[in-house]
Amino acid sequence: MGTEDIRCRIMEEELGTFWPQWHVVKRLGGGSFGDVFEIFRDNYGIRTFSALKVLRISDAEASYSLSSGNARPYNAEESCSNFGENNIPEVFMNEIRIMEALRGAPNIVSIENFHFRKNAETNSLYVRMELLTSFVKVMSDRQRSGRQFTIPEVLKIGKDICTALSFCEQRNIIHRDIKPANMFVDKFGNYKVGDFGASKRMETIHPTHMMTGIGTISYMAPEIFAGRSYNNTVDIYALGLVLYQLLNNGRMPFLPAYGQYTVQDIDAANYRRLHREELPSLAGIRIYGEMIDERLDSVIRKACDPDSHRRYRTAKEFYDALSGHEVREDNTQTISTTVRTTESSHREPDPYQRSEQLNAASAAGYADHEKVYAQKEAGIQEARGEEGINLALIVAIVFIIETARKTPADHSRPRDTSAS
Numbered sequence: 001m002g003t004e005d006i007r008c009r010i011m012e013e014e015l016g017t018f019w020p021q022w023h024v025v026k027r028l029g030g031g032s033f034g035d036v037f038e039i040f041r042d043n044y045g046i047r048t049f050s051a052l053k054v055l056r057i058s059d060a061e062a063s064y065s066l067s068s069g070n071a072r073p074y075n076a077e078e079s080c081s082n083f084g085e086n087n088i089p090e091v092f093m094n095e096i097r098i099m100e101a102l103r104g105a106p107n108i109v110s111i112e113n114f115h116f117r118k119n120a121e122t123n124s125l126y127v128r129m130e131l132l133t134s135f136v137k138v139m140s141d142r143q144r145s146g147r148q149f150t151i152p153e154v155l156k157i158g159k160d161i162c163t164a165l166s167f168c169e170q171r172n173i174i175h176r177d178i179k180p181a182n183m184f185v186d187k188f189g190n191y192k193v194g195d196f197g198a199s200k201r202m203e204t205i206h207p208t209h210m211m212t213g214i215g216t217i218s219y220m221a222p223e224i225f226a227g228r229s230y231n232n233t234v235d236i237y238a239l240g241l242v243l244y245q246l247l248n249n250g251r252m253p254f255l256p257a258y259g260q261y262t263v264q265d266i267d268a269a270n271y272r273r274l275h276r277e278e279l280p281s282l283a284g285i286r287i288y289g290e291m292i293d294e295r296l297d298s299v300i301r302k303a304c305d306p307d308s309h310r311r312y313r314t315a316k317e318f319y320d321a322l323s324g325h326e327v328r329e330d331n332t333q334t335i336s337t338t339v340r341t342t343e344s345s346h347r348e349p350d351p352y353q354r355s356e357q358l359n360a361a362s363a364a365g366y367a368d369h370e371k372v373y374a375q376k377e378a379g380i381q382e383a384r385g386e387e388g389i390n391l392a393l394i395v396a397i398v399f400i401i402e403t404a405r406k407t408p409a410d411h412s413r414p415r416d417t418s419a420s
């Protein structure tokens with residue numbers, strides 16, 4: 001019997017003492033303060049699956065976190081009714097209160113039940129919640145199979161997480177640890193935010209963890225790093241970085257664009273970012289034939305501006321910017337995919353020009369991005385074939401116009417005409 005099996009057996013026995021109808025399937029992950037298991041229950045012949053997060057903390061740790069004033073960004077009116085004041089560590093209460101306050105909000109991991117147990121010096125909290133797939137797993141599966149996230153997929157992820165953050169803002173909650181490991185996806189393809197509280201405990205109990213744990217520092221806003229005051233925009237910043245990473249072929253800003261990188265590279269990249277260097281532009285990167293334009297680049301980089309005052313002030317603003325990009329994307333497929341060889345592909349599009357074929361490809365959505373890719377590539381090939389001569393002519397005319405410097409070159413109109 002391996003260690004995993006032993007852990008599951010121990011958990012099964014423990015679980016039997018308070019939720020006997022539930023059984024352990026497997027361990028899903030290990031966290032900073034405990035483990036997360038997949039569990040199930042059979043009820044009237046129907047099997048239900050859930051996730052069980054187990055948090056353990058000693059009395060000493062608990063009292064330390066209390067005396068150091070653990071942050072409690074939660075609305076005091078939203079208390080949980082089925083919990084007595086039985087000497088339960090406040091750090092546990094904090095996470096439960098937040099999850100309860102947000103229960104039912106879209107795009108936030110939903111809590112189902114919780115249980116507290118004290119055994120000698122150890123306090124254990126068991127949180128049952130909806131079973132999801134970790135976004136880290138999604139990312140690594142994609143990386144392994146060489147399937148990058150498409151631009152529409154990244155926009156969907158961004159908007160879903162913005163929705164979650166918007167509900168957090170409504171309840172005065174700052175998540176403070178937005179990162180792929182705390183993001184999830186459900187079976188319908190909705191992205192969700194989870195893990196409210198572990199990082200806060202970690203900051204409070206073990207301040208040094210913050211500085212040594214790469215996973216924790218990688219999405220941290222510069223003002224937190226500098227020990228200055230901060231607000232909800234640190235979550236917007238962290239989400240911006242996640243989206244940046246997804247658009248940048250999985251790489252964080254300032255990492256080498258190609259090849260292997262080392263821990264030293266990661267440290268150097270974090271150093272530059274946390275010392276407020278402007279993030280490198282994403283504009284011009286192509287994902288499955290679709291190019292990141294300057295507008296999308298500016299949306300992402302505004303979210304992760306080193307200066308918190310220049311970021312989106314609310315998650316709703318960030319959501320709207322991502323949606324605005326999407327609407328525009330839809331209307332500009334012809335431009336951005338047919339004349340990508342000139343700098344002018346970033347210019348304002350003519351919203352009335354549409355390519356039916358490419359729009360159909362977009363409508364297929366992210367569920368089948370390879371198909372979309374194939375369709376788009378076919379569209380590009382076709383458009384290029386038709387336009388070959390026209391394009392050369394247009395480029396020549398534009399060149400003459402630009403050289404003459406009489407008016408700014410408007411590439412969009414002749415290009416659109418040729419595509420139609």
Ligand SMILES: Nc1ncnc2c1ncn2[C@@H]1O[C@H](COP(=O)(O)OP(=O)(O)O)[C@@H](O)[C@H]1O
Nearest residue numbers: 028029031032036051130131132134181195198
């Ligand atoms: N609801 C869930 N469904 C599936 N897996 C989960 C769920 N919650 C957590 N996990 C897994 O357990 C890991 C740790 O959980 P998390 O809530 O982030 O705790 P920690 O405080 O330890 O970071 C996650 O990264 C994920 O792999």
Ligand SMILES: [Mg+2]
Nearest residue numbers: 181182195198
């Ligand atoms: Mg976590």
